[in-house]
Amino acid sequence: DAGVTQSPTHLIKTRGQQVTLRCSPKSGHDTVSWYQQALGQGPQFIFQYYEEEERQRGNFPDRFSGHQFPNYSSELNVNALLLGDSALYLCASSLRTGETTFFGQGTRLTVV
Amino acid sequence: KQEVTQIPAALSVPEGENLVLNCSFTDSAIYNLQWFRQDPGKGLTSLLLIQSSQREQTSGRLNASLDKSSGRSTLYIAASQPGDSATYLCAVRARGNTGKLIFGQGTTLQVKP
Numbered sequence: 392d393a394g395v396t397q398s399p400t401h402l403i404k405t406r407g408q409q410v411t412l413r414c415s416p417k418s419g420h421d422t423v424s425w426y427q428q429a430l431g432q433g434p435q436f437i438f439q440y441y442e443e444e445e446r447q448r449g450n451f452p453d454r455f456s457g458h459q460f461p462n463y464s465s466e467l468n469v470n471a472l473l474l475g476d477s478a479l480y481l482c483a484s485s486l487r488t489g490e491t492t493f494f495g496q497g498t499r500l501t502v503v
Numbered sequence: 504k505q506e507v508t509q510i511p512a513a514l515s516v517p518e519g520e521n522l523v524l525n526c527s528f529t530d531s532a533i534y535n536l537q538w539f540r541q542d543p544g545k546g547l548t549s550l551l552l553i554q555s556s557q558r559e560q561t562s563g564r565l566n567a568s569l570d571k572s573s574g575r576s577t578l579y580i581a582a583s584q585p586g587d588s589a590t591y592l593c594a595v596r597a598r599g600n601t602g603k604l605i606f607g608q609g610t611t612l613q614v615k616p
Contacts, residue, residue: 422601490535
């Protein structure tokens with residue numbers, strides 16, 4: 392079992408550009424959540440996908456959007472990048488029952 | 504609004520010491536609480552999950568306790584080793600909410616040889 396996998400691992404983008412991050416959940420998991428972690432802070436919840444629909448959303452602007460595919464994999468899209476979007480983006484997977492959550496290794500996004 | 508606090512923010516101990524990391528939360532209506540480890544620049548590794556009905560969980564040298572009434576959890580690390588150096592994060596999942604984890608800011612632990 393490969394666990395939760397994310398791609399790419401690192402990314403550098405220019406302010407104003409758009410970015411897409413990808414995630415494959417742990418085998419057997421049906422729920423994918425995305426978190427943003429700024430340096431020195433705990434992860435902040437962005438949104439959660441289950442059955443290809445956004446089920447919950449944290450306090451993030453509409454520039455942040457996502458998608459879940461029938462195979463449970465997910466994408467996080469961020470439009471009109473700001474310098475403040477620079478962070479580690481973490482994908483997490485779990486079962487809908489809310490048991491142990493597993494995280495990927497993250498995508499380090501740098502906006503210049 | 505649920506808030507999670509971890510104190511201290513950083514801790515440095517000599518190898519072999521037993522230590523306790525603290526996590527407090529403001530709303531006792533939680534579904535479960537999970538402790539994670541994070542190495543610099545890496546993702547989170549799950550250490551222990553405690554359900555709201557449980558008082559503690561153990562895995563190897565790690566023991567986590569939960570006291571919902573006081574809004575506290577502790578992570579006890581026995582006989583610390585340099586390889587334990589990392590940031591430790593606790594996160595709560597609200598009761599009735601099967602999605603969102605709310606994290607503390609973490610405790611960065613350094614174990615000196």
